[in-house]
Amino acid sequence: MANPPTKTSSLHILLGFFLALSGVGWIQEAKSLGINYGQVGNNLPPPEKVLELLRSLKLSKARIYDTNPEILASFANSNVELIVTVENGMLATLMDPNQALQWVQTRIKPYYPATKITEIAVGNEVYTGDDTTLISYLVPAMVSIHSALSRLGLDQFIKVSTPNNLAVLEESFPPSAGSFRPELAAVMPQFLQFLAATKAPFWINAYPYFAYKDSPNKIPIDYVLFNPNPGMVDPNTRLHYDNMLYAQVDAVIFAMARLGFGGIEVRVSETGWPSRGDVNEVGATLQNAAVYNRNILKRQMRNEGTPLRPNARLEIYVFALFNEDMKPGPTSERNYGLFQPDGTMAYNVGLSTLSTTSSTSTSTSASSSSPALISLTSAATKVRKRGYSSLPYSIFIYLLGFQVFMRRQC
Structure with a gap:
C-alpha cells in the first residue's frame, strides 16, 4: 500500500500530470x-x-501473434490495419542488425503495402516473463528492426513497440501514483526513449477481470464492467474515474511522466472478459463478458479518452476474436x-448495429446497486498464461493496493 503523499511527492505528481497532458496533440490519430x-x-x-x-x-x-504468411497474403488489399508480432524466442537473433534486416526483408517487405502492416510488436510481455535474459534483448532488437525498416524506407509507415503486462507497474492506484517496478529502472528509460524518438505507442495488456476475480467482495462489479457507478476520485488530481480500465491506462501515463516521458501515447493491446x-x-460468465465488451464498444463509438487525456480517443484491441481450444x-x-x-457468436456485443444503438452503458443483473460512498481495500492478483510465445510465462501479480473513497461525480 502506498504511503500518503508528502508535499514533495504531490508536486511530482502534479508535474507528471501536466507532462502527461502535453502529449495529447498527436494521439488523436x-x-x-x-x-x-x-x-x-x-x-x-x-x-x-x-x-x-x-x-x-x-x-x-x-x-496477430506472429507473421503467418497465409494471413498476411489473405489480408492483402483488404484495408485492414494489421499488427504483426516477433515471437519472444526471436529476440536474441534480431538484436543483430543484419538478422533484423533479413527478417524484415522476408517477413514484412514482400507483403507491404498490399497488406496494411502498421506496427510490429516485438515480443509479448517481455518485462514480466520468466526468462529475464529477454529483458536485455528487447530494446536492441527493437532498434535493429526499426533500423531495418528505415533502410527499406518503411519506418514512417510501420511503428515498432512491444505489448506490456500491467505488472510492469509497481503502483497503479490511485492513477497519479503510477510508477514502474524498481527492477525495471535500468531498462525502462531506454525503452521509453525509443518510443519517444520513433513516436511509437506504449502498449499495455490490461484486464480488470483479474482484479475483480481475486476480490469480488471488495471491487464493485459495475466499476470493472463500465456500468453506471459512483466511480472514484484520484485524491491528487481530483480526476473522476468511472471504470478500472481507464484508471489503469492513466497509471501508465503517470509512470512514464515520472521518468520524463509525458508525451507518449498509451494504447490497450489486450483487454477482454x-x-x-x-x-x-x-x-467469468457469458453475461459479464457481453456487458464488458459491449460497453467498451459503446465507449469507442463516443470517441472517449481517459480522464487524464479526455480529448484523445483511447485505442483498444479487444481480446479476442475467437475462442481458442x-x-x-x-x-x-x-x-x-x-x-x-465456426463463426457463430459466443454472445452478442452488437458490433454490426453498434452505430445505431444508445450510448448508455449496459446494465447487468449480476451487479447490485452501489452506494454513494464506497471504501475499498483490495489486493488483486493477475494470473494469466499466454499461449502465443515460444517461451512460457510466469504468473503475473498485479497489486492494486486500494485504499480510497469512491463517490459520485459532481
Whole structure:
C-alpha cells in the first residue's frame, strides 16, 4: 500500500500530470477499435473467412501473434490495419542488425503495402516473463528492426513497440501514483526513449477481470464492467474515474511522466472478459463478458479518452476474436472469444448495429446497486498464461493496493 503523499511527492505528481497532458496533440490519430486474432486452436476458420468476418463487423484493425504468411497474403488489399508480432524466442537473433534486416526483408517487405502492416510488436510481455535474459534483448532488437525498416524506407509507415503486462507497474492506484517496478529502472528509460524518438505507442495488456476475480467482495462489479457507478476520485488530481480500465491506462501515463516521458501515447493491446471459467474463476460468465465488451464498444463509438487525456480517443484491441481450444491454463483462457470457431457468436456485443444503438452503458443483473460512498481495500492478483510465445510465462501479480473513497461525480 502506498504511503500518503508528502508535499514533495504531490508536486511530482502534479508535474507528471501536466507532462502527461502535453502529449495529447498527436494521439488523436487513434481512430477505431481493434481485435486480437489468435490462432491457438485446431478448428479455426481459414484467414480468408476471418477477413470476411472482420469486414462484416466493420472492424478495420487486427493484431496477430506472429507473421503467418497465409494471413498476411489473405489480408492483402483488404484495408485492414494489421499488427504483426516477433515471437519472444526471436529476440536474441534480431538484436543483430543484419538478422533484423533479413527478417524484415522476408517477413514484412514482400507483403507491404498490399497488406496494411502498421506496427510490429516485438515480443509479448517481455518485462514480466520468466526468462529475464529477454529483458536485455528487447530494446536492441527493437532498434535493429526499426533500423531495418528505415533502410527499406518503411519506418514512417510501420511503428515498432512491444505489448506490456500491467505488472510492469509497481503502483497503479490511485492513477497519479503510477510508477514502474524498481527492477525495471535500468531498462525502462531506454525503452521509453525509443518510443519517444520513433513516436511509437506504449502498449499495455490490461484486464480488470483479474482484479475483480481475486476480490469480488471488495471491487464493485459495475466499476470493472463500465456500468453506471459512483466511480472514484484520484485524491491528487481530483480526476473522476468511472471504470478500472481507464484508471489503469492513466497509471501508465503517470509512470512514464515520472521518468520524463509525458508525451507518449498509451494504447490497450489486450483487454477482454472470459465468458466461461473454472469454479474458482469468479465473474467469468457469458453475461459479464457481453456487458464488458459491449460497453467498451459503446465507449469507442463516443470517441472517449481517459480522464487524464479526455480529448484523445483511447485505442483498444479487444481480446479476442475467437475462442481458442488449444490454449493452456484454466478454462477462461479458452473462452475469451467474441465468436466460436465456426463463426457463430459466443454472445452478442452488437458490433454490426453498434452505430445505431444508445450510448448508455449496459446494465447487468449480476451487479447490485452501489452506494454513494464506497471504501475499498483490495489486493488483486493477475494470473494469466499466454499461449502465443515460444517461451512460457510466469504468473503475473498485479497489486492494486486500494485504499480510497469512491463517490459520485459532481
